[in-house]
Amino acid sequence: MAVTSASSVVVLVVEDEPAIATAVANRLSAEGWAVHVAGDGHAGVEAATRLRPGLVVLDVMLPGIDGLEVCRRIQAERAVPVLMLTARDDETDMLIGLGVGADDYMTKPFSMRELVARCKALLRRTERAVLAARTVGTEQAEPPITFGDVLIDRAQRRVSRGDQPVHLTPTEFDLLVTLATSPRTVLTRERLLAEVWDWADASGTRTVDSHVKALRRKLGADLVRTVHGVGYAFEPPTEAAAGTSSAVPGGA
Numbered sequence: 001m002a003v004t005s006a007s008s009v010v011v012l013v014v015e016d017e018p019a020i021a022t023a024v025a026n027r028l029s030a031e032g033w034a035v036h037v038a039g040d041g042h043a044g045v046e047a048a049t050r051l052r053p054g055l056v057v058l059d060v061m062l063p064g065i066d067g068l069e070v071c072r073r074i075q076a077e078r079a080v081p082v083l084m085l086t087a088r089d090d091e092t093d094m095l096i097g098l099g100v101g102a103d104d105y106m107t108k109p110f111s112m113r114e115l116v117a118r119c120k121a122l123l124r125r126t127e128r129a130v131l132a133a134r135t136v137g138t139e140q141a142e143p144p145i146t147f148g149d150v151l152i153d154r155a156q157r158r159v160s161r162g163d164q165p166v167h168l169t170p171t172e173f174d175l176l177v178t179l180a181t182s183p184r185t186v187l188t189r190e191r192l193l194a195e196v197w198d199w200a201d202a203s204g205t206r207t208v209d210s211h212v213k214a215l216r217r218k219l220g221a222d223l224v225r226t227v228h229g230v231g232y233a234f235e236p237p238t239e240a241a242a243g244t245s246s247a248v249p250g251g252a
Contacts, residue, residue, distance in 0.1 A: 009033045009123065012053040014044035014070060015085070016062050020108075024057060027112045028119065041065035048074045055122055057115075060086040060097065068100050075101035081122040081170065085110070098214045103171040104197070104207060114199075121198035125170055145180050148237035150223065152180055159219070166218050171196065175211050179224060179234035188231040208232075 011033045015021040018039075025035045036051055038044040041064040048056060056074060060067040071082055084097045084105040094105050103125075104118055142154040149162045157173055159166045168176065174196045179187065189205035197207065212224055212232055225233045 009055065010051055010053040011035045011055045011057065011119070012038065012044070012047055012051060013057045014038045014062065014067065015059045016040055023112070024115065027116060031116060041067065041070045044070045045073045049077060052078065053080060054126070055119055056080055056082045057119070058082055058084050060084055060093065068096060071097070071100045071102055081126050083118055083122060094210045095214055098169060098210065101169060103169050117199050118197070124198055125174055147180070147183070150237060152177060161219055168218065172211055172215055176215060179232060183234050183236050186227045186231055186233045192231065
């Protein structure tokens with residue numbers, strides 16, 4: 001599916017290092033996107049409210065308020081795909097970023113080619129979500145996926161476990177659907193990266209690992225099985241497990 005017309009895409013870059021902000025803005029502008037730059041956290045929140053961007057590229061370490069708080073405030077006002085940039089290669093920080101509503105992250109230093117690929121993937125997923133929402137109640141709407149106490153409503157992009165809604169980011173939702181549509185089948189990290197992120201470079205497989213950890217934290221550790229050295233498989237809950245889920249309803 002083609003990405004939404006470049007001329008209609010507004011990208012907000014929130015980055016306090018001028019050299020990085022300029023380089024990112026120039027590269028994304030070369031894709032035909034309308035790019036705006038904010039140099040600190042408060043300016044980023046204000047710009048997101050004013051511009052209503054289709055994508056936010058957000059640094060974690062910012063003056064004023066940090067990127068995590070910026071992401072919280074942006075998502076509280078309006079759902080928008082967020083790609084976080086971090087200088088710290090720490091999985092805990094990455095999980096925190098995903099927990100406050102970020103859809104993907106990249107660790108500095110990064111290649112501009114990969115940055116563009118990740119941005120395009122986020123925009124494609126957003127477009128797919130919009131099209132899916134338009135089919136709700138029509139014959140084209142995809143039927144829900146149900147396993148035990150787990151309900152995955154693909155048309156409305158909602159998930160619940162034990163009748164409790166569970167908030168997932170758009171990327172987490174797509175990852176869950178990809179796994180759940182092939183239950184008990186081991187999917188490699190590379191395949192998940194290609195199908196969910198539209199990114200075929202194996203250097204991004206740690207992104208898959210972090211998103212799986214986020215899914216387990218929100219839905220329970222029993223749903224996704226790790227096959228060491230290969231990838232992951234969705235394990236439908238048993239009746240016994242359905243009544244004792246360790247999921248955190250609506251967890252962030």
